[in-house]
Amino acid sequence: MNNPTRRFTAASSSLLCIIVFFVCGYIFFPLYELVKESLGTGANGYSFQSYNHLFRSSLLEATFNSVAISILSVVGSGVVGTFIAYVFQYVEFPAKSVLSKVVLIPLALPPLVGVISFLFLVGESGMLSRVFAMLSGIDPSFFTVGGWTGIVLVHIYSFYVYFYLFVSSALSQLDGNALDASASLGASRARTIWRILFPMLAPAFVGASLITFMSSMASFSAPLLFGGTTRFLTLEIYTAKLNGDNSSAAALAILLSIISVCILFLLRWWQDTHRHRMSSKGTGPSSKISHGGFTKIVVVGLTLALAILFALPVATIVVLSFIKEGTWTYQIFPSSFTVENYRRLFGEPHLLDPFINSIRMSLTAAVLVVVIGVMAAYLISRKKFPGRRLLEMAISLPFGIPGTVIAVGLILSFNRPSLFSFQSILVGTFWIMPLAYAVRNLPLLYRSTAAGLDAVHPSLQEAAESLGSPGGRTFRKIILPVIMPSIVSGTLLVFINSVGEFVSSILLYSYSTKPISVEILSQLRLFNIGGAAVYSTLLMIFVIAVVAASNRFFRSTFTA
Amino acid sequence: MSSLHLHNLSKSFGTLPALAPIEIEIRDGEFFSLLGPSGCGKTTLLRIIAGLEAPSSGTILIDGVDITALPPQKRNVGIVFQNYALFPHMTVFENVAYGLEVKKIPVNEIRAKVQHILDKVHLADKADIPVPLLSGGEQQRVAVARAVVVEPRVLLFDEPLSNLDYALRLETRTEIKRLQREVGITTVYVTHDQGEALALSDRIGVLSHGIVQQIGAPDELYFHPGNAFTAAFIGHANLFSREICGEYFGITNLTGKELLAVLPEEIILSAGSGKAAGRIIDKQFSGSSIEYTVDFAGQVVKAIRSSSDSGFVGDIGELALLSFAGSIERKVINE
Numbered sequence: 001m002n003n004p005t006r007r008f009t010a011a012s013s014s015l016l017c018i019i020v021f022f023v024c025g026y027i028f029f030p031l032y033e034l035v036k037e038s039l040g041t042g043a044n045g046y047s048f049q050s051y052n053h054l055f056r057s058s059l060l061e062a063t064f065n066s067v068a069i070s071i072l073s074v075v076g077s078g079v080v081g082t083f084i085a086y087v088f089q090y091v092e093f094p095a096k097s098v099l100s101k102v103v104l105i106p107l108a109l110p111p112l113v114g115v116i117s118f119l120f121l122v123g124e125s126g127m128l129s130r131v132f133a134m135l136s137g138i139d140p141s142f143f144t145v146g147g148w149t150g151i152v153l154v155h156i157y158s159f160y161v162y163f164y165l166f167v168s169s170a171l172s173q174l175d176g177n178a179l180d181a182s183a184s185l186g187a188s189r190a191r192t193i194w195r196i197l198f199p200m201l202a203p204a205f206v207g208a209s210l211i212t213f214m215s216s217m218a219s220f221s222a223p224l225l226f227g228g229t230t231r232f233l234t235l236e237i238y239t240a241k242l243n244g245d246n247s248s249a250a251a252l253a254i255l256l257s258i259i260s261v262c263i264l265f266l267l268r269w270w271q272d273t274h275r276h277r278m279s280s281k282g283t284g285p286s287s288k289i290s291h292g293g294f295t296k297i298v299v300v301g302l303t304l305a306l307a308i309l310f311a312l313p314v315a316t317i318v319v320l321s322f323i324k325e326g327t328w329t330y331q332i333f334p335s336s337f338t339v340e341n342y343r344r345l346f347g348e349p350h351l352l353d354p355f356i357n358s359i360r361m362s363l364t365a366a367v368l369v370v371v372i373g374v375m376a377a378y379l380i381s382r383k384k385f386p387g388r389r390l391l392e393m394a395i396s397l398p399f400g401i402p403g404t405v406i407a408v409g410l411i412l413s414f415n416r417p418s419l420f421s422f423q424s425i426l427v428g429t430f431w432i433m434p435l436a437y438a439v440r441n442l443p444l445l446y447r448s449t450a451a452g453l454d455a456v457h458p459s460l461q462e463a464a465e466s467l468g469s470p471g472g473r474t475f476r477k478i479i480l481p482v483i484m485p486s487i488v489s490g491t492l493l494v495f496i497n498s499v500g501e502f503v504s505s506i507l508l509y510s511y512s513t514k515p516i517s518v519e520i521l522s523q524l525r526l527f528n529i530g531g532a533a534v535y536s537t538l539l540m541i542f543v544i545a546v547v548a549a550s551n552r553f554f555r556s557t558f559t560a
Numbered sequence: 561m562s563s564l565h566l567h568n569l570s571k572s573f574g575t576l577p578a579l580a581p582i583e584i585e586i587r588d589g590e591f592f593s594l595l596g597p598s599g600c601g602k603t604t605l606l607r608i609i610a611g612l613e614a615p616s617s618g619t620i621l622i623d624g625v626d627i628t629a630l631p632p633q634k635r636n637v638g639i640v641f642q643n644y645a646l647f648p649h650m651t652v653f654e655n656v657a658y659g660l661e662v663k664k665i666p667v668n669e670i671r672a673k674v675q676h677i678l679d680k681v682h683l684a685d686k687a688d689i690p691v692p693l694l695s696g697g698e699q700q701r702v703a704v705a706r707a708v709v710v711e712p713r714v715l716l717f718d719e720p721l722s723n724l725d726y727a728l729r730l731e732t733r734t735e736i737k738r739l740q741r742e743v744g745i746t747t748v749y750v751t752h753d754q755g756e757a758l759a760l761s762d763r764i765g766v767l768s769h770g771i772v773q774q775i776g777a778p779d780e781l782y783f784h785p786g787n788a789f790t791a792a793f794i795g796h797a798n799l800f801s802r803e804i805c806g807e808y809f810g811i812t813n814l815t816g817k818e819l820l821a822v823l824p825e826e827i828i829l830s831a832g833s834g835k836a837a838g839r840i841i842d843k844q845f846s847g848s849s850i851e852y853t854v855d856f857a858g859q860v861v862k863a864i865r866s867s868s869d870s871g872f873v874g875d876i877g878e879l880a881l882l883s884f885a886g887s888i889e890r891k892v893i894n895e
Contacts, residue, residue, distance in 0.1 A: 457643060459641045459642075459643060459645035462610070462612050462639070463639065464647075464658070465612070465632040466610050466611075466612075466632045466633075466637060466638060466639045467638075467659030467706070467707075467710055468634075468659060468662045468663060468710070469633060469662045470633055470662075473662065478647055
């Protein structure tokens, strides 16, 4: 097709050059350095020696554990998320709108903060464990959750939201008439759910499973704080790197990436081959599936219990931020409270530095991602050029690569001058972390922008052109405003992800660029619980404020 | 106002031919329809005129000037899309003003022009409303106003009424015709609805499989179709072979390649049996007329009679005798 609107102009070429530079320099080059490092550069040239180490039983164990915990997390999150999505879509009960916000809380909680709050709730001296012990008279250790159970619980808490959001949106777009048709053909409610509803939701399940699996494989804070002596791939990489064993760290990173990327492309392939969308006119609103009184009470009760559980970790963190240093030891609940922790934070400005560092680095990352991501999405979806599919895959690649791996790759690439660091050393500087955040989040922004562009009918651009509007003006005045909501919401997600980012930060930070997540962990390591909780609370408030502000922005701009 | 000349225009997608070399001259101020079934290439031809698609060969001339190589921005050809393609983040006014702003026309002049055209399409009171809040018919009129306000040399319509319901479709097509006549703009109108084309057009080009079957005024195409396709597509004519004409109707002046095209309203049914009898297999009452479907000599024949004509009252399953109203001389080539 030689559609003139897709013709490649000089302007497009220069945009493409910038994108290719970014992809080569900050995605491919670090991966190349990883592979090189893993093969070793000893006197006898390349070898697979570090891979031989890998096949020690301990590493097989770590691999098995990582995969197993991810599968458990997917199943658990799937059950919880789907259940809640179903209840909110089809069952009417009081206070539904408030609860529907409560169940989104885990989204606002940076993973590290979630893990810490679980530690204080159900860890060795957790409040919830002690309460149960007191009520039942059984030893608290019976109620203590650790190791596998702890990690899976934390994962479900953090990742169930993916299932909830995917399934909810699928349910709300679903053609309710199909369910009514099934019922009118005499199918029971269970049969309708099993044979009609679930198959129609399959794409949502696969999409959410994909994200949950990748996130669980890449999960670092939960194994770090709950794992004990159990081996996981992310932990092994971290340990190897701390021990200065770069080649083992690199080999492990490659192993973890290969598993993740394989799963990524497997599920993507499934999504591409199962894209069946029926175009139907006059899609009716999905009907309510009627439930008996008893079922309804059980279902609503369960949802309420879950909502309380979801709110509990946040409450815990906030409460802990007020405890007096060293007063909470053997009691079930802390007894003496003080605002000292907050006063100290705002009294000594340098204590706010980690927070400011995180915001500065996240803003830098967000700007970088928006520029590259929007340009890439526009070129890939609207222009024709050789290597288009390849570029798209390259941009999506970091989605499959755990943060630990990206961090190790960046360290190996930029601990010496190179073309892509403009001949300077980036490790130890301000720039290395924004770069890591940007690389990790590029697929996210790319996807949300591309989805926005997909929703813009090509005739919109053609209409502008036939009115005499040149390419640049059409993009600025027509395309950009229409896809702005997708860009803004994508950017916010990038920013929020980066502000609480921990996994790659812990490997990349230096004293002067310590981000808030690393500071929280340091406070915890010093048993400075109040301090850790104050930082965590601040982080949560900040995230919630950003989300709330953006909601307001959307409502006022796009109510039309 | 301009004339449009499509000279030797062809298009193929890869090795797949979409348009055979096409030769059409559209006169200044004319309302010209491209009519054909879906997939006949009419929309492709329209997109080529707008510059949204490049032809494989041939030239497009407006007032004798070759514009084939010009990008859509430089052609000054307006287009009304099937889905309207309104800019969803703008109001009615902003949508209509967009093309004028691009041309850097002074603000007060823009305001006057937009106001004037909105008056014409009866949307003056909706100027400041965001377009997503308009009804389908109103959106359609915004799309027309936006295309017309920049005074394009040629205005293109791509099945503009297909998203409207029946009553609104009739109303809107009257509006389009009125506006076109008032502005006097050269118009190319793509449709698959032969009733729409007949009602609106000065002339119609009938397209099938990328080939222009016939160009002519509506009544010319209806009463004097050039070939079997046009006869069947425009007038829903019944086509009878030389053998059937000779055996049943005593008409013997057809050659082997010719068919006799008889319009449904030219077929008269009467009670009784005889050689030229067929069985009624369907009967549809549609208010002003009644349409019969008759199984006759191994083919399906359509006959329409006015419902005020109280002659024949055959029912489904009964036999009816076929004859022609007057002498039919409409012979078409079977291709």
